[in-house]
Amino acid sequence: MDKETLSEGVVNVIRSITRPILTFWRLVSWTMMYVNGIVYDPYTWLVWGMVVWWFGDRTWFKVKGGK
16 A cells, blocks of 8 residues: 655645635625525636536545545
8 A cells, every 4th residue: 555645645735624614615705695685607607617526526526446
């Protein structure tokens, strides 16, 4: 079994911290804009694209890795 390098480990830690924070922040800000009636289409695509990418990426690597 190959060990990950230090740089890969650091990147994985940073990614695991920032992804949920950014996703939550975007969802909250999108919800506030939606409630106030000022939702812009590009921002909606950005938010939901990021949510799908985050969960899709995690699911893909769990299925691929067999975890």
